Amino acid sequence: MQDTQDLRRVVIEPVTRVEGHGKVTILLDEQNKVKQARLHIVEFRGFERFIQGRPYTEAPVLVQRLCGICPVSHHLAAAKAMDLVVGVDKLTPTAEKMRRLMHYGQMFQSHSLHFFHLASPDLLFGFDADVAIRNVIGVAAKHRDLAVQGVMMRKYGQEIIKATAGKKIHGTGAIPGGINKNLSIEERDSFLKDIDQMTEWSRGALKIAKDYTVENLEAVAPFGSFDSNHLSLIREDGAMDLYHGNLRAIDAQGGKIFDQVDYQNYLDYIAEDVRDWSYMKFPFIKSLGVDDGWYRVGPLARVNACDFIDTPEAEAARKEFMAVTDGKPNNLTMAYHWARMIETLHSIEKIRELLEDPDLQGTDLVVKGDRRPEGVGLIEAPRGTLFHHYRVNENDQVEMANLIVSTTSNNEPMNRAVSKVAMDHISGKAEITEGLLNHIEVAIRAYDPCLSCATHALGKMPLVVRLVDAEGNEVAKKST
Amino acid sequence: MAKPKVATTSLAGCFGCHMSILDIDDRILDLVEIIDFDKSPINDIKEFTGECLVGIVEGGCANEENVRVLQDFRKHCKILISLGDCAINGGLPAMRNTIPLKECLDEAYLNGPSVHNSTGKIPNDPEIPLLLDKVYPCHEVVKVDYHLPGCPPSAETIWQALTALLTDKPLELPYELIKYD
Ligand code: SF4
Numbered sequence: 001m002q003d004t005q006d007l008r009r010v011v012i013e014p015v016t017r018v019e020g021h022g023k024v025t026i027l028l029d030e031q032n033k034v035k036q037a038r039l040h041i042v043e044f045r046g047f048e049r050f051i052q053g054r055p056y057t058e059a060p061v062l063v064q065r066l067c068g069i070c071p072v073s074h075h076l077a078a079a080k081a082m083d084l085v086v087g088v089d090k091l092t093p094t095a096e097k098m099r100r101l102m103h104y105g106q107m108f109q110s111h112s113l114h115f116f117h118l119a120s121p122d123l124l125f126g127f128d129a130d131v132a133i134r135n136v137i138g139v140a141a142k143h144r145d146l147a148v149q150g151v152m153m154r155k156y157g158q159e160i161i162k163a164t165a166g167k168k169i170h171g172t173g174a175i176p177g178g179i180n181k182n183l184s185i186e187e188r189d190s191f192l193k194d195i196d197q198m199t200e201w202s203r204g205a206l207k208i209a210k211d212y213t214v215e216n217l218e219a220v221a222p223f224g225s226f227d228s229n230h231l232s233l234i235r236e237d238g239a240m241d242l243y244h245g246n247l248r249a250i251d252a253q254g255g256k257i258f259d260q261v262d263y264q265n266y267l268d269y270i271a272e273d274v275r276d277w278s279y280m281k282f283p284f285i286k287s288l289g290v291d292d293g294w295y296r297v298g299p300l301a302r303v304n305a306c307d308f309i310d311t312p313e314a315e316a317a318r319k320e321f322m323a324v325t326d327g328k329p330n331n332l333t334m335a336y337h338w339a340r341m342i343e344t345l346h347s348i349e350k351i352r353e354l355l356e357d358p359d360l361q362g363t364d365l366v367v368k369g370d371r372r373p374e375g376v377g378l379i380e381a382p383r384g385t386l387f388h389h390y391r392v393n394e395n396d397q398v399e400m401a402n403l404i405v406s407t408t409s410n411n412e413p414m415n416r417a418v419s420k421v422a423m424d425h426i427s428g429k430a431e432i433t434e435g436l437l438n439h440i441e442v443a444i445r446a447y448d449p450c451l452s453c454a455t456h457a458l459g460k461m462p463l464v465v466r467l468v469d470a471e472g473n474e475v476a477k478k479s480t
Numbered sequence: 481m482a483k484p485k486v487a488t489t490s491l492a493g494c495f496g497c498h499m500s501i502l503d504i505d506d507r508i509l510d511l512v513e514i515i516d517f518d519k520s521p522i523n524d525i526k527e528f529t530g531e532c533l534v535g536i537v538e539g540g541c542a543n544e545e546n547v548r549v550l551q552d553f554r555k556h557c558k559i560l561i562s563l564g565d566c567a568i569n570g571g572l573p574a575m576r577n578t579i580p581l582k583e584c585l586d587e588a589y590l591n592g593p594s595v596h597n598s599t600g601k602i603p604n605d606p607e608i609p610l611l612l613d614k615v616y617p618c619h620e621v622v623k624v625d626y627h628l629p630g631c632p633p634s635a636e637t638i639w640q641a642l643t644a645l646l647t648d649k650p651l652e653l654p655y656e657l658i659k660y661d
Contacts, residue, residue: 068496071494148506148509169503267594274602281589284596
């Protein structure tokens with residue numbers, strides 16, 4: 001990239017400590033005021049098309065190659081859709097609980113990875129910290145115990161995935177109508193041995209995230225924040241349920257937009273807008289329209305949307321969280337980190353509950369039923385509500401696949417966060433430092449986006465920030 | 481003596497191979513005693529800081545940007561490793577090689593049941609990079625020194641290979657580490 005005379009261009013290349021890559025462009029007027037800021041997603045994979053013709057039994061194994069960070073979520077969402085295709089509405093207790101264990105293991109490892117490996121350097125060292133220490137190895141140098149905790153928590157989740165799915169990454173545990181193994185007593189005992197330690201560390205991580213938010217509330221509250229709707233799966237009694245439930249959408253004040261919607265009918269409620277400047281689509285609630293119907297998903301949305309959490313420590317933490325906003329939904333972008341750690345503690349409480357359940361040693365693993373042509377499977381993935389929808393023909397081939405990936409739902413919110421940070425921190429500034437650019441990355445990172453998932457991506461592109469003046473000329477460029 | 485440097489990148493892959501590197505777990509803390517990580521998605525080093533001993537590449541080449549990054553890796557790394565099936569033979573992304581790209585785009589942006597596309601336009605901003613006609617394995621683009629197969633290769637395989645390379649010992653992988661699903 002060469003400098004052209006008086007034109008300056010800002011480049012963050014590639015965006016780091018997020019999964020996948022994107023590009024940000026910022027439009028400035030004559031006074032260097034930000035007119036527009038956009039997150040472009042520049043990847044495309046074409047998954048919906050090339051899965052057509054594949055046998056439906058392959059789908060749960062194939063689709064997880066969309067994403068090596070949360071493969072279990074894709075694996076299970078596809079399996080849930082294929083349960084319906086093979087005519088199964090209810091799994092055996094062993095199958096359902098093994099899948100849940102796999103899923104909570106995934107939640108635990110993914111949230112730990114994000115908090116300790118990707119996000120903590122910003123929280124511990126500040127957004128402007130020296131780039132040399134702003135990484136997990138920097139964390140290890142200054143807070144070795146924290147780095148070790150992060151690594152060991154992630155390992156624990158990965159080991160649970162291995163015990164339930166056969167492999168840590170891209171396993172094969174779930175099959176249409178059930179699961180292909182149970183949990184042995186030895187496996188169970190090896191997890192129970194460490195569970196007190198994992199719970200203790202989860203409490204510690206939650207405290208870091210909470211204290212960070214509360215102590216810096218003045219700075220954190222406006223950072224990339226705005227009011228929004230929130231969407232999540234919810235259990236019939238209103239409890240948080242990360243594996244299964246019905247759809248609930250609330251507005252920024254907590255009013256219900258819809259509730260207890262059977263997700264088989266998701267097409268009546270959700271659509272995705274296409275814009276020519278991004279490969280990632282823009283989902284919205286149909287009744288509110290494209291302009292007002294966008295919503296957030298993920299830990300923040302889930303903690304906001306549920307009526308309660310059915311494990312005691314996470315529920316106590318949720319109450320503390322809601323108290324900050326007087327029981328109304330919390331709309332702070334940076335509060336994602338706190339909500340994520342509430343879910344981490346919830347996940348380890350759930351894992352303990354499941355491990356203590358003898359159903360996991362059951363031997364009744366698969367149910368059979370009458371074939372149907374179509375199925376929709378939803379799950380609360382670490383990054384938010386994940387939709388998988390398949391139609392299968394009489395030759396057992398996938399005929400249609402529609403995927404609305406968690407990060408896609410956060411597309412509009414991430415764009416708004418980028419805009420907000422650009423307005424508040426870059427607008428009107430003549431010099432754009434590396435630290436300022438990291439502010440934009442911090443806002444994107446709060447969503448823990450998986451841009452690879454979101455576009456079912458074909459290639460990876462760096463996140464690039466360009467400053468463009470009112471006439472459309474590039475005015476700033478910076479290689480960091 | 482300065483520690484040898486190791487760089488990693490993800491091209492058209494799913495990050496699963498990088499996750500498998502992290503699955504060496506606490507040994508990563510031993511690893512950083514003997515090497516320095518250079519350019520990698522897990523830190524904030526965005527450009528090479530110098531010559532690296534080892535470059536690890538996940539994913540094949542699906543667009544022009546992948547090619548540029550791969551060539552840059554070749555230039556800066558003494559030893560280049562293709563990590564995982566995507567880097568070695570295109571992997572899952574190469575499933576699109578038999579399908580016209582337009583059909584893939586139409587399905588995602590025009591035909592999908594939840595699509596709302598009032599203009600009928602398919603994303604085509606100048607910011608979006610040129611896609612290659614096919615997904616190419618890395619060794620068809622640059623010279624690759626070692627291949628570690630698997631989707632992803634297990635953490636143990638990666639650990640054994642890396643430590644053998646770094647200590648100049650021969651690599652002997654037991655059967656369990658080279659059987660694939
Ligand atoms: S080889 Fe497998 S794990 Fe590695 S990037 Fe490709 S799909 Fe992901």
